[in-house]
Amino acid sequence: MIYLDNSATTKPHKEVLNTFLQVNESYYANPSSIHEAGVEANALLDRARGQIADLLHTENQYVLFTAGGTESNNFAVFGITKANTHKGKHIITTEVEHPSIIEAVKSLRNDGYEVDFLKVDENGVISLEELQTKLRKDTVLVSIMHVNNEIGAIQPINEAAKIIHENSRAAFHVDAVQSFGKLPIGFKDEEGPDIITISGHKIHGLKGSGIIAFRKKMNIIPLLLGGGQEQGLRSGTVAVPLAVATAKAARIACENMGKSTRKYRKWHNDLLEFLTEFGENIHLLSGKPGAAHILSFSVKDLKGEILINALQKRGIIVSTSSACSSKQKKTSHVVEALNIHSNFKKGVIRLSFGELNTDEDILEFKKAFTDVMKELKGDKSQ
Template structure:
């Protein structure tokens, strides 16, 4: 099998799995317990927090372990909006966010927040001129993802933060689920206040991730209980998952520049190839993350292509794993005004550093065969 659906999930790295098993075997105490075993387990947890804080360039107490990207996004949107609601009720969200942001923002508007949507251009990149007009003195939160999961488009976060900072005291949250480990991400490079990371997108374990805040940024909890994770995320912290997450994060940033180069070479090669087919339209913009190539075959349903490729052991997806089992059209592609001829035929190839040139070459052979049968190309 050639697995090219790494934006949906990645294969767990053996070192991450070993870490998870080892911590479960040796340090399975409750990190909140006051006995020595509890202390030792807690030390491991704090060391995982410290390693992540170092990489993201924030302080240890601003790393909150969660069950993954969805929970971190819910926590960021609800938690920041509630914490800063004395300053205003205005919230700005991009139109192309993951459902875990969009649905949460819709809930905010149901309880009295004033949520407005930042539009994107035909390349799926937020329109900064419009953002400038939308930001107000009472804007308290702006949430825009770093890399779009359906198209790979990199959003202009640095420019966005300049605009937001010039006109308001709003907090900026960035969903880095598809960017962390693929392009540089930290609080120093990007002038933002909150970052969401999901472990299973970076060869970590499903059901784990984190929300990181910049130093001095505060948040309200969305889960109440025993007060773990500094009161922000109650529930016994899974130390094995936290330590495995720290491992996945460390591995993801090791050799980042070489990994970017490798992914870029593979995706450039694929894009050049896809552009040779008259009925194929590449949807990913020029300014895209190195691991995602999204394209569409004119007047052919995505599912038809996925099944035909799968029969020959190639695994790809429609534009997002979340929407691939739903029949409704992607909100991202709609926001980009992709034409009717192409919108139903969108496919996403998403790579990881485990992929290689031979696999891309094999993809090309199979794709040509499939196109020949289906389109006569």
């Protein structure tokens, strides 16, 4: 099997799995317990927290471990808005966010919040001018993803941060689930985001692990109440093995980022050139301005499911847009936002690379896709 669906999830690194098993074996005590075993587990947890803080250029107390990207994103939306109603009830996000943001902000309309969705251009990128015009005195939260999970569009988050901080009191949240470990992201830049969310299983870590991190102390309320773990912001016994494994995966991803990005960019450009050989049968949703590890395109008058099944028979695993929407019959909201021709809306395919892919995988995909196109559409366009 050649796996090219790494934006849906990644295969855990062996080192990450070994770390998880070792911590479960030797440091299984509750880190909140005051006995020696609990103190040792808590020390390991603090070390993992510090490693993430170093990678993001923040302080240990501003890093919280969660169960994944969806929880982290919901925490950012509900935690900030509910704690800052005195500032206002206006939210800005984009038309192409992950459902864990879109559905969260939509639900707040029932509590009297107003939500503005920024439009995107044909490359999936927002307009900074529109962002500036939408900001208001009562804007409490702006949430913009760094890299789009379906098409790889990169948003200008540093430029957006400058506009937000100069023109409002809003907190700026960046969903970095698809960018952490692939692009520089953190709190090092003075005009960067205030909140960053990350998912462990997107960086060859384990499912059920995530991070929400802050630039500084912020006014935020918890989603989970109980024993007061994680600075009192996320109650519940902390999964030390998952936290340590996530820190391990994050360190590996950041250490390999330069090498991996060069590899992904080579494959991305090679496949862009390859796909243009199919002429008007292909519409590219991802281009060179986008993230190197995601390449989305559409085949004219074909359903994505048909293409996926045909490629799967040849041992190639890809997806239609995102895993979150691929089982739904309706067109992805991201594809709708791009306003592409109706002939291409149903045939979207996403390739997403990971650290375990090889040059041979890309070559095999090209061979398989050529065969599929001959089978489904006739000979390759010249």
